[in-house]
Amino acid sequence: MPDPVTPTRSLRLGVAGPVGTGKSSLIATVCRALAGELRLGVITNDIYTDEDARFLRSAGVLDPERIRAVETGACPHTAIRDDVTANLAAVEQLEADFDPLDVVLVESGGDNLTATFSPALVDAQLFVLDVAGGGDVARKGGPGIGRADLLVVNKIDLAPYVGVDVEQMVADALEAREGRPVLALSRSDEASVQELRAWVLSMLAAHRGGTHEPQDPGPMAPHFHADGEEHTHDHDHGHPHEHSHA
Amino acid sequence: MLLADSRLPAGAHVSSNALEAALRDGLRRDEVGAYLASRQVTVTRVEAGTAVLARHLALTCAPEELAPALAALEAEWAARTPGRAQREITRVLGDGLRRLADVLWPGAIPPVAAGAPPRPRPVVLGLVAAAAGLPAPELVRLVAYDDAQTVVAALLKLEPGDPRAGAALVLEACAAMEPLVGPLAALQDPVLLPSAGAPQTEDWAEAQSALPRRLFRA
Numbered sequence: 001m002p003d004p005v006t007p008t009r010s011l012r013l014g015v016a017g018p019v020g021t022g023k024s025s026l027i028a029t030v031c032r033a034l035a036g037e038l039r040l041g042v043i044t045n046d047i048y049t050d051e052d053a054r055f056l057r058s059a060g061v062l063d064p065e066r067i068r069a070v071e072t073g074a075c076p077h078t079a080i081r082d083d084v085t086a087n088l089a090a091v092e093q094l095e096a097d098f099d100p101l102d103v104v105l106v107e108s109g110g111d112n113l114t115a116t117f118s119p120a121l122v123d124a125q126l127f128v129l130d131v132a133g134g135g136d137v138a139r140k141g142g143p144g145i146g147r148a149d150l151l152v153v154n155k156i157d158l159a160p161y162v163g164v165d166v167e168q169m170v171a172d173a174l175e176a177r178e179g180r181p182v183l184a185l186s187r188s189d190e191a192s193v194q195e196l197r198a199w200v201l202s203m204l205a206a207h208r209g210g211t212h213e214p215q216d217p218g219p220m221a222p223h224f225h226a227d228g229e230e231h232t233h234d235h236d237h238g239h240p241h242e243h244s245h246a
Numbered sequence: 247m248l249l250a251d252s253r254l255p256a257g258a259h260v261s262s263n264a265l266e267a268a269l270r271d272g273l274r275r276d277e278v279g280a281y282l283a284s285r286q287v288t289v290t291r292v293e294a295g296t297a298v299l300a301r302h303l304a305l306t307c308a309p310e311e312l313a314p315a316l317a318a319l320e321a322e323w324a325a326r327t328p329g330r331a332q333r334e335i336t337r338v339l340g341d342g343l344r345r346l347a348d349v350l351w352p353g354a355i356p357p358v359a360a361g362a363p364p365r366p367r368p369v370v371l372g373l374v375a376a377a378a379g380l381p382a383p384e385l386v387r388l389v390a391y392d393d394a395q396t397v398v399a400a401l402l403k404l405e406p407g408d409p410r411a412g413a414a415l416v417l418e419a420c421a422a423m424e425p426l427v428g429p430l431a432a433l434q435d436p437v438l439l440p441s442a443g444a445p446q447t448e449d450w451a452e453a454q455s456a457l458p459r460r461l462f463r464a
Contacts (some may be wrong), residue, residue, distance in 0.1 A: 071463040073260035074403045085257030085342040 008100035010041070011207040012091055012214045013200070014080065014117035016144055017128030019110030021189075022154040026128055026196075027105050029187045031061035033197040038102040038204070041094040042067045043087060045076055045109040052107060068094055076109025084121040091121070103204060113142040120215035124203050129155040131175075135164035140172035143189040147171065147217030150181050150199055250388050250395075254368065256341030261335060261399030262462035263393060267454035270417065275405050281395050281447075282419035283352045286461035287442035289332070290423065294389035296323045297440045298382050300372025300436050304354075313356050315436075316369060318415040322436045323366055330446035331455035333366070337462035340367035343374070360430050387420065392420035400462055 015023045024044070031040055044052035049213045050069030057064040070090050072079035091104050099187055104121055108115060116169060118127045123130050127148035132155055138145060147152060151173050159166045160227065166184055185192045206212035248254065263285070265278070272283060296319065303315045327333050341364035346353050354377035355370055368389065373383045399414040433439065455464055 036368060071260055071460075073262075073463060074461040075259050082253065083257060083370055085255060085258060085285040089341065089345070165447055168258070 004045055004170065005047065007092075007095040010091075010095055010101040010104045011124070011204045012104050012106060013108045013203065014082070014108065014125035015128060016108040016115055016117060016148070017110070017152075018112060018127055018133065021110070021128045021130040021133060023107050023110065023128050025187060026056050026126070026154065026185070027107055028056060028059045028061050029185075029193055030105065030196065030200060031056075033193055034200060035062055036105070039098065039100060040066065041091075041098060041101045041104040041206075043090050043094065043104060043106045043109060044069045045048070045087065045165045046070075047071050066094070066098060072109050074108035076111045077115045080108045080121060081116060081118045084118050087121055103200065113137075113144060114139065116144045116148065117214045117219045123214045124149040125215075125217070126152055128149045128152045131156055131164040131166060131169065132162050133160045135169045136172075136178060138169050141176045143217040145176055147177070147180070147215060149203065149215060150183060151177060153182065153184045155186060155191070156184045157188055163232070163241055208245050249371070249378075249380075250391050254399045256339070257292045257343065257464075258339055258392075258396065259399075261339065261396055261464040262404065262454070263397045264450040264464065265397045265400045265412050266404055266462045267450040267457050267462055268405055270457065271450065271453065275401075275407065278397070278401055279415050279418055282397055282415060283363065284444060285389055285393055285397070285421040285447060286419055286422040287333055288442040289327075289447050290325065290393040290424055290441045291440050293327045293336075293393070294386045294426075295433050296366070296368035297372040297375065297385050297389055298430055298433045299436050299439060300369040300417075301380075301382060301385060302372075304373050304376035312442065316356070316365070319436045319439075320366060320369060322329045322439050326418050326441045326443070328443065328446075331464070332448055332451040333344060333395070334455070335451070336366040336368070337364045338456065338464075340365045340370045343367055343372065347374050347377075359412045384424070386427045386430045390420050390423035399443060403461060 015027055017023055027042060027194055034040060042056055042062060044050065044067065046052050046069060053067050053069035056062065056067050068090055070086050087106060093105065094104055096100055108117065125148045127144035129152070131153065138153065147223065148187065153166065154167055154172060156166045170182050170184050183192065183194060185195060203212065268281060289389060295447055299319050300316065303319060307315050327336065344365060345354050347370060351374060355365070355373050358365060371389065372385065394416045398416050402409055402412055451464065454460065
């Protein structure tokens with residue numbers, strides 16, 4: 001439907017990752033860190049009804065009206081990649097209802113290591129792992145781990161309890177990602193939350209400056225050569241490739 | 247063939263055509279064939295007729311007459327689709343198909359008036375058929391196939407069984423529609439759209455829209 005006024009196009013930021021790695025919690029953290037300075041919206045994807053949307057609404061980090069749930073018909077993977085219709089409609093409706101929005105966060109339904117967002121739906125994506133899922137997961141690679149715009153290793157405060165060496169896990173991830181950014185995060189570690197905040201702001205600046213080009217981490221093999229990709233995607237975009245854990 | 251593919255990116259994978267609610271209400275697995283057949287001669291018949299009429303209007307109306315003619319057709323469709331939930335999901339799915347059509351067949355779907363709800367799926371499908379050169383009988387068979395395949399694809403997730411048995415169910419359901427293909431394909435006047443109601447089916451669609459912990463939205 002053509003609107004008389006086209007709403008401002010927000011930065012659409014996808015949050016993917018396996019079940020239980022802390023995607024909803026990460027979104028709540030982003031909202032808490034940025035709701036004061038940015039106009040945010042959230043779309044959640046659930047397999048069953050709207051559990052994640054309700055969690056986020058109850059977290060009180062954002063006006064509940066700005067958090068909407070999309071049902072994915074038992075196919076969380078399909079809804080963010082192969083057929084993004086419902087999600088795209090929800091994002092555009094949210095942008096129209098709360099125009100102007102700066103950032104819309106789209107949370108995927110928890111799926112497996114292969115689920116990533118289509119560039120038709122989001123401009124940039126984070127992939128979330130957690131230390132409790134095992135220190136070796138980052139080594140396994142896959143499209144999300146290898147090529148998402150940011151890989152988050154979450155719940156680092158739990159590392160001592162689950163016997164995971166965070167530095168090693170981050171080093172593995174950096175290697176699997178051939179230098180793309182990795183952020184070791186704990187919502188109770190303010191410094192790491194600030195790094196996440198800075199990354200979102202830098203991505204927003206790149207989006208507005210037209211220097212960020214949405215990446216499709218999907219169909220390619222998890223192993224590739226950095227210069228080999230440059231002819232298909234201009235990855236040399238403006239946002240800084242900061243590595244918080246060298 | 248493209249339009250009949252369930253992998254078509256038009257947002258339709260969120261629907262089970264109320265099968266989920268029907269199963270929860272006690273429909274047995276061995277009754278799914280009967281459910282499909284009853285859909286074909288009732289709600290699917292209305293949907294197929296609506297699609298045929300939208301196609302006909304797109305091919306015969308002067309450009310300035312098309313929008314009001316489609317509005318009149320929508321009113322006929324809505325009158326034969328009494329369930330609120332059924333009308334709502336049909337419009338949601340119609341908007342998904344419209345999004346796809348805007349890319350593949352630009353200009354085929356006239357925009358709705360500001361503030362009006364999205365066009366229902368059979369209307370969008372009929373407009374696409376006109377733009378893509380799909381003959382009316384094929385359009386009827388497409389609607390029949392799509393309805394049955396939607397239910398069976400959902401069945402494999404809700405009550406997993408032999409997928410080959412599911413394919414057999416789709417074939418049987420399409421056969422149930424076959425005698426109606428001729429009369430439906432010949433429709434030219436929206437007033438003559440069949441009024442083949444199915445209160446149980448509409449009730450399940452309504453129940454589905456409020457089903458707790460559901461896999462499917464519809």
